[in-house]
Amino acid sequence: MPKFMQSLEGPVYERLEKIAKDRGISIQVLIRAVIVPEWFRENGNSLNNENLQHKTTLHRSFGPVSRS
Helix, strand or coil: CCCCCCCCCHHHHHHHHHHHHHHCCCHHHHHHHHHHHHHHHHHCCCCCHHHHHHHHHHHHHHCCCCCC
16 A cells, blocks of 8 residues: 655644644544545545646656655
C-alpha cells in the first residue's frame, strides 16, 4: 500500500488533535476516514488532466520538497 508523510504547522495539528480526541479516534484515522473522503466528495472523485497540469505547475513553481 502506498504511503505518504504529512507535515503540519502546530496550530493545525492541535486543531486536528482536538477534533480526533472529541471523536475518540486517532489523527491518522481522522485524516484517512473523515478528511480525505470529505475532500473527494467536495472536490470530485477523479483528477482530470487540468488538475494534473495544475499540480505539475505548482511543483515547478515551488520546487520539490527537501528532506531535512
